Amino acid sequence: MRAFVKSGLAVMAVVFFAVSSASGAETLPAPQGPVILTVSGHIANTTDGETAKFDRSLLEGLGVTRITTDTPWYDEAVTFEGVLARRLLDYVGADGKTVVATALNQYSAEIPLSDFQDKGVLLALKVNGEYLAIRDKGPIFIIYPFNQNETLRNETYFARSVWQVKDLKIK
Numbered sequence: 093m094r095a096f097v098k099s100g101l102a103v104m105a106v107v108f109f110a111v112s113s114a115s116g117a118e119t120l121p122a123p124q125g126p127v128i129l130t131v132s133g134h135i136a137n138t139t140d141g142e143t144a145k146f147d148r149s150l151l152e153g154l155g156v157t158r159i160t161t162d163t164p165w166y167d168e169a170v171t172f173e174g175v176l177a178r179r180l181l182d183y184v185g186a187d188g189k190t191v192v193a194t195a196l197n198q199y200s201a202e203i204p205l206s207d208f209q210d211k212g213v214l215l216a217l218k219v220n221g222e223y224l225a226i227r228d229k230g231p232i233f234i235i236y237p238f239n240q241n242e243t244l245r246n247e248t249y250f251a252r253s254v255w256q257v258k259d260l261k262i263k
Contacts, residue, residue: 117185123147128231129215133192133262136185144184148217148231154179159214161239164250165229172216172235177208180215181262188262193234196226196256203234203252205262211244212237215257229255 118137125147132143139145152175160171181191191208194200207213216233217223224230233255236244 120144120184121150123150125149129258129260131180131184131186131260131262134186134188135262136187137183148223151175151180151215151217154183156217157214159212159235159237159240161235161237163235163238163253165255166219169239170219171221172214172233173218173221174214174216174232174235177213177215177234180260181205181208184262186262190263192259192261192263193252193254193257194259194261195254196258199254199256201252201254207236207252212240224255226256232257 120137120139122139123145127145128148129146129151130143131146135144137144154175156173157176158171158173160169162169186205189205191203191205192200193203214235214237216235217231219228219233224233234253234257236249236253238244238249
């Protein structure tokens with residue numbers, strides 16, 4: 093009987109692995125600290141079957157990038173540090189045309205997925221070496237590299253630069 097149970101469990105494990113591999117979906121590591129970002133919608137890789145949740149450490153684990161740029165929100169050029177949006181989208185297996193970024197105050201902006209893939213958009217966690225506090229546009233601020241591309245310096249891209257981001261929904 094024990095051999096049958098063991099072989100039955102082995103068969104179930106193989107079937108589960110085959111189904112998981114066939115779908116291409118992965119279960120991502122669960123956050124250990126406070127969740128600061130939830131990604132949902134058309135994503136292949138999740139933490140709980142439906143969404144991908146991230147604490148600060150998981151986001152930083154994707155690789156930190158630094159850009160210095162002028163913005164309409166600061167008096168002089170500042171240095172932002174965070175995760176390239178395209179890296180996060182690749183990690184969660186995003187497949188869609190737009191990203192709806194929603195802030196803590198429910199402000200939202202619809203951003204073409206191509207912006208995240210092609211324009212060097214940063215999900216900033218720090219400004220000038222300090223983590224962004226909620227009262228200062230944190231925990232996450234979507235930043236375009238305004239100084240690297242003059243065509244980004246207009247109201248369209250400023251409006252897409254959502255601060256206090258809590259959710260990204262891929263459509």
